[in-house]
Amino acid sequence: MKKHLLAISLMAITAFSATTLHAQDTNAAAATTNAAAATPPPLPVPTLEQRVTGLEAYIADSDPSASLKDTNGNMICQNLPVMNTAGPGHNAWMMTSTALVLFMTLPGLALFYGGMVRKKNVLSVLAQCFLITGLVTILWYICGFSMAFGPGTGAHGPFWGDLGTYAFFKGVTGAPGGVSTAWVSLDVFSCFQLTFAIITPALIIGSIAERMKFKAILVFMTLWMFVVYFPLAHMVWSGTGWMSGAANASGAAIKAIDFAGGTVVHMSSGWSAIVLCLILGKRVGFGKDNFAPHSLVLTYIGTAMLWVGWYGFNAGSEVGSDGTAGNAFTTTTLATAIASFVWPMWEWLVKGKPSVLGFCSGAVAGLVVITPACGWVNPTGAVWIGIAAGTIPWFMCYKVKAWLGYDDALDTFGVHAIGGTVGAIMTGLLCDASVNSLVPMQTNGVADHAKQVVEQFKAVGVTIVLSVVGTIICTYITKVLVGLRPAEEVEMAGLDESEHGELGYHG
């Protein structure tokens, strides 16, 4: 045994030395060749002070190379040891945020929606959420990340990325930089963005709950990600995006701001949801049968999970653990709590009883409306947003929905579309340059609200058009390929048994 170990050790050492020596040989050979080609002298080794600057940049969540470049943008010294290394604190926060946002879908949204449908359809909601999680991950890995965050060159650069840069997660490693920040690993950033790509289509199923075939959801969501989500995410968040007012400050045609996805996630899902639900039509028995939620206990649990998880969604969208993230955390807390208070107060006033569903809806509405604003407004702004969130979506669900008569089963339109739109506009009205200096429309360090609101309206318009037109296309393709609705008897018996062969509860 010992002889074998000794032999193996000797072989390993030999192999290692050979590799190292070979590398040195290669470097020596390259150096000789380079010298022969007369290249400039090597950059100096960074000084201690320059290295400290790099560490300070980690603390401040800023670019460590910023002060080390000349006017042409070339480094004046060799790369600091901390460059191209993920910062532990920022990476840790982003991994946590990613887990929190996944938690929002599984099981936050699953339970929130699951409790609101009738007992015979509870599993269909759970299944759809998990289906979307796996499906979107596969698409993201293959080409979704590349389409959303790839650099995108040429004429289409502002509108979508490419199929080549990050396809099959090529180049998506633990190294930071690129579309991520200087301190967060690209793979962590990709996973973080993946969880957003997952929850957005999952929100849509709220409006067509209880009446869309599983097969149709699979086909529709696949199409929708390509037609609506990947382009929209690129336009709003990419460094070359057409509406990316913060990340593409110099190049964006529409200088809109959207911190965590008021347009990309909530408006897109909400406006797509209403189109899908109108094309699908109402549930059998709508307006006559009792469609009461089968378990508000589950809905309540799901709501609380959504709130906690949303801290990753909002504060994590800073892609770093810094003051802006802390501000997003604070505004999220204030807006959500206040909205969860205001909604049931309206119910108490108008209908006579504050309801648990009202508390839950208010909280979610607050979370939705603060989403685009959280890293741009101050606490006072958050309070106004909370009040608006507890009021406008409430009115939408209580009055306007009944007037218009559509069957948006779980109020995806009322809360996410309307809430997201209100949030996008209010972000323009309330953004504070002293909270976040990246406000695009500002004069002398003060936000120019009038101009910013105009940009927000433009982004809102583009988002609605893309969502509506894109969804119409995807819905009709799906209808032709696999059909949309289950047979009437299947819908009346409940989707769980026929689509999944299971019952949610026994006895």
Place this chain on the structure above:
Amino acid sequence: MKKIDAIIKPFKLEEVKDALSELGIEGMTVSEVKGFGRQKGHTEIYRGSEYTVDFLPKIKLEIVVTDAQVDAAVGAIIKAAKTGKIGDGKVFVSPVETAIRIRTEEKGDSAV
């Protein structure tokens, strides 16, 4: 012997059970049922969608007693189950042909 079916409000079950116990009537069958009489249902409101729930939860109590016990049993049930408000329920009395205790196979009044 007679069978007594009583539909009562669910929260009255313990009181009725105790009242019958005092009379020496120890056995009964209880089921959770839904129903309505002249009591209207209630309205539930979920985010602007109103649902009228007609069927209200009730408890159905079934006992078989000897002819001698009927009046006292019916009286005890009514006294214990009454709230004076609409929806208190109903009592039905019907004749029973025979009763047999499974364990001992005794028949008639002694089986009740």
